[in-house]
Amino acid sequence: xxxxxxxxxxxxxxxxxxxxxxxxxxxxxxxxxxxxxxxxxxxxxxxxxxxxxxxxxxxxxxxxxxxxxxxxxxxxxxxxxxxxxxxxxxxxxxxxxxxxxxxxxxxxxxxxxxxxxxxxxxxxxxxxxxxxxxxxxxxxxxxxxxxxxxxxxxxxxxxxxxxxxxxxxxxxxxxxxxxxxxxxxxxxxxxxxxxxxxxxxxxxxxxxxxxxxxxx
Numbered sequence: 165x166x167x168x169x170x171x172x173x174x175x176x177x178x179x180x181x182x183x184x185x186x187x188x189x190x191x192x193x194x195x196x197x198x199x200x201x202x203x204x205x206x207x208x209x210x211x212x213x214x215x216x217x218x219x220x221x222x223x224x225x226x227x228x229x230x231x232x233x234x235x236x237x238x239x240x241x242x243x244x245x246x247x248x249x250x251x252x253x254x255x256x257x258x259x260x261x262x263x264x265x266x267x268x269x270x271x272x273x274x275x276x277x278x279x280x281x282x283x284x285x286x287x288x289x290x291x292x293x294x295x296x297x298x299x300x301x302x303x304x305x306x307x308x309x310x311x312x313x314x315x316x317x318x319x320x321x322x323x324x325x326x327x328x329x330x331x332x333x334x335x336x337x338x339x340x341x342x343x344x345x346x347x348x349x350x351x352x353x354x355x356x357x358x359x360x361x362x363x364x365x366x367x368x369x370x371x372x373x374x375x376x377x378x379x380x
Contacts, residue, residue, distance in 0.1 A: 204230045208285070212295030214309060221338025221353035226271065226283050227264065227292070231338070231355040235278040245273070254278070266291065279355075284342075286350035302346045303330070310334050312366055313341075319371040 204225035206213050213219045222231060228241040238258060245258035246269070253276070260271040270289030274282045287299045296309070317331040321344070330343040338356040342349045 208297065209292045210294065212297050214296040219337060221356060224353055226285065226353070229273065229280065229283070231280050231283060231353060233280045235275055235280075238273055238275075238280060242271075242273075261288070282340075282352045282354040284350055284352040289350075299348060299350060301348050303332070303341075303343050303348065304346070306332060306341055306343075306348060310337070310339075315367045315369065317369045317371055 205223040206216065206219060207225045207228070209227060211224075213224055224230060229238050242258075242260060243263050246261045246263050247257075247259040249257045249259070251257075256275050258273040258275070259269045260273070261267065261269045264271060266288045268288050270286050270291070272284040272286070273280055274284065285293075285299070290298050290300070293299065301309075313332040314335040315333040317333065318328055319331065321327040321329050327344070329349075331340055332343060333340040335356065338354050340352045340354060342351065
């Protein structure tokens with residue numbers, strides 16, 4: 165009897181030692197916090213951001229995603245894109261149409277190194293926009309709402325084309341409008357550092373190769 169108790173005690177002691185060692189090993193493993201998806205001040209499908217004077221592209225979500233989110237955030241929120249295009253320097257575009265209930269591309273999510281750097285909204289996405297934000301305005305309307313842009317870029321609509329697109333960028337707001345002739349085709353919310361631009365500052369640039377986000 166005493167012999168059995170002695171054996172059982174040795175087994176229990178061995179189990180305790182093993183558990184202590186396992187706990188010690190686990191405690192030595194560095195803890196990594198699981199990043200949580202950042203929240204936005206405004207949601208463009210609910211808020212008329214063009215009626216808000218102090219909005220910034222960093223603070224606006226589009227169907228739950230915003231600039232600065234990861235590729236996993238995009239896919240888990242919007243699902244797989246209808247078209248995925250990959251470019252050099254870890255740049256990629258996710259185009260959404262049927263996946264979000266549209267007949268043609270209305271949303272283009274641009275990523276660099278798996279981080280959302282800009283979200284381009286085109287006219288088909290009007291289905292989800294509200295108020296003044298609905299894309300139904302001209303270049304002159306943009307001047308009236310936002311004033312003179314910080315930068316205007318002129319670029320061909322595609323490589324070798326004589327048709328020119330105008331990009332009007334408002335750095336303080338992290339927004340850029342895509343304009344053909346006098347018609348606004350869409351706009352992009354882009355990741356920015358929110359550095360103030362001096363009043364009256366305006367820069368013009370002519371680019372021979374169109375940005376990859378331009379689509380008509």
